[in-house]
Amino acid sequence: MSLLDSVTQACRRLAPGGWHSLMLAHGLDILAVPLKDELLKPLRIDRSLPGFEDFCPAGNRAIEPARPAQSLLFHALASPRVTRDASGQPLQTYPTPVEIRAVLNYVFGVRPPSLKDLQRKAQGEPLAVAVFASEYRCAADTVHGEHADLCYSRTGIARVGNTSALYAPELRCFLPFVQDDPYGIRIMPVHYSAYIAVQRQGNHEQFGPMDAQPDVDPALKFWVPMHKLFDGKECLAGLDLEVKFKAFHINEKIRHIHLRHSDTGWQEPDISQYPFVITDGLATLEVERGSGSSLLLPRPRLRLAEQACYRGQLLSFTMPRDSGGMIHGRSMLHDNGTIEDLNHREGVAELVRQGGYRALHYRDGTADGYIRARCPSLGHLQSIPAYSIIATPDFFPFCHPRRLMHWASQVPAFTGSIIWHARLQALSNVRYCANLTLAGQPFSPEDRGVTAIVGLPRKSVSWPLTGAHPVGIDRPSTLPDGEAGLFAPGWGVGRVREQSPDGSWIDHLAGYQMASPFPEDARICAALGSFWPGLAPDSASTFEPRSSLHTIIPLTDAETGRSAVAWDNQPPAQLIQHQGRTFVRYRAYEYSDYTQVALENRFSLQLTGAITQQEYQGRVLSMYRVYNVLGAGTDKALRNTWPLLSFIQVQRPDPELESAQQQVGIVLRGWVFRFLMYERGVMSIPAEDFKWRDVQVKQQVRLFVCAETILVKYENAAWQLALEAL
Structure with missing residues (x-):
């Protein structure tokens, strides 16, 4: 099926649900034949209609080649603000993620550039096949804050849960709730896409990163998406593409307990085996055939923590002294095989601090790793992976650390006062490289912009505002501004500081730096008054x-x-x-x-x-x-x-x-x-x-x-x- 056929099919399905009249209010007939001419003709956009207030001021067509934010049809389908028809009645149907991506692919494929065209735009800067997590956001939450736009990051945040994922069409995202089950927590997937990207030094006016750091970012290099990749002959002129994805994740928190602490009773080669190291069963990567996109789904688990077993027996170890609350050590294994819950002993905190007894290990489903994409037809281009984090459940899915940070900076009462126990940034503002110990070493120490959020390159222009934009829609985010920055104790990922051969120090992110299992982190962070911005x-x-x-x-x-x-x-x-x-x-x-x-x-x-x-x-x-x-x-x-x-x-x-x-x-x-x-x-x-x-x-x-x-x-x-x- 051609790109236009996919778009036509989506338009015909949506039309009876209020979309036909809604688009006609802008002068667009989504049932027109031929549809291609209709999609490319100039329109008179009615930005007074709910959901279109923050549509890009420069947009005046349903499809603007290579410009998603200026494409009215893409905005209408992808924006969580668009929920009512032209008469103000709720829309009866909503686009699926597949339909939204079909329109996005058409935006990039309606006039496909050649690879040479992209190389000319890059002006000699390196090109690569890079993977990004992305979200189409309302103006307030974009890199530039001027209009609704796509936001990209080479880091995606998935979340563990005890049941399957659920997509909420009206919000254009997944939600973690289970109706009528207060203890149900759904997994939260992440959508990844492949792009031809260019490597550039930070430039907030052109692409970002979000919340630019003038003293740091201009000296760093960021991978910036230029052109979305997808299968077939309509993506790049003269090429027939096939986009292949590969995912790798690892949970090695138990292994690193035994690397950090001596006399635990375990050492190599055992601590390189399962469940000291877990690489299977953490997540699945569902590749959407032909779209150049994939969905990472953590594996639902009946319980968020489970007893760890090794060689057919419960995995026990000698509890180290002074573990700092980063290891659960309240299940004591006696010589006769019985398990004692130490919570029934007086002075349990001091007993755990002293250690020296046989305790049981517990495992969880958190992890970190990477998502990589390759195109055989573009084999000469470097493959740049995304950093994939499978984090803990988010108990405040409608609240974001970055928004909180910005709000707090604008409250006069908070100026100069210490409100929280830690003043830190969202993960999107951290400038560390990704885990350098992952198999295959996909990340480099110089790649310090991996958690940054960027936009598509644009000319240095500030669009005139037509009025104050409404606040952003409250919905979960899979990008790093929805995750906490780094502190001790951590919440999503931790920081590892290592000395390189030349004597310099390198900071990198790593999932193994967190507590085992993750509820030990939750306990500490919550008790510290939420330890902002962890949003515990x-x-x-x-x-x-x-x-x-x-x-x-x-x-x-x-x-x-x-x-x-x-x-x-x-x-x-x-x-x-x-x-x-x-x-x-x-x-x-x-x-x-x-x-x-x-x-x-x-x-x-x-x-x-x-x-x-x-x-x-x-x-x-x-x-x-x-x-x-x-x-x-x-x-x-x-x-x-x-x-x-x-x-x-x-x-x-x-x-x-x-x-x-x-x-x-x-x-x-x-x-x-x-x-x-x-x-x-x-x-x-x-x-x-x-x-x-x-x-x-x-x-x-x-x-x-x-x-x-x-x-x-x-x-x-x-x-x-x-x-x-x-």
């Missing part, structure tokens, strides 16, 4: 106050398990009375075991996964304002004296809110959060159970917070208007 759920209010830790992104009572399924299956804190005094009783952090949660399949993103970017940011700012009202400001130690006990989003009518408003004489507008904070006193261990911690309550403070106002009530005092100094 904040469990600071779930466990007893420790060190200077405090809540940063408050989770609602439902999200922490008071009235619904807790994201981490941990029991919530509770107010208790004892001998005439009030305490908050916590399950001790020391006795939380997130690997056990994974083994029982009890992680849930049903509630946290519904939190939008705007709500996430509203929670962070509201929590900050509450600390200010309490006099804690940005002082971590003072914040630690005011733990969060309860947090809800108020649903009106609410008697307590109405009473507060009546007492103060103010009506809170819009959304309202209710906080219950308390000033903490001494902490003790109840005699009846060492797994709990009781924290004395000196006083309780209730607060109603909206965007403009805070009402506060101290103990038995009346409600009053809080004076904020932001």
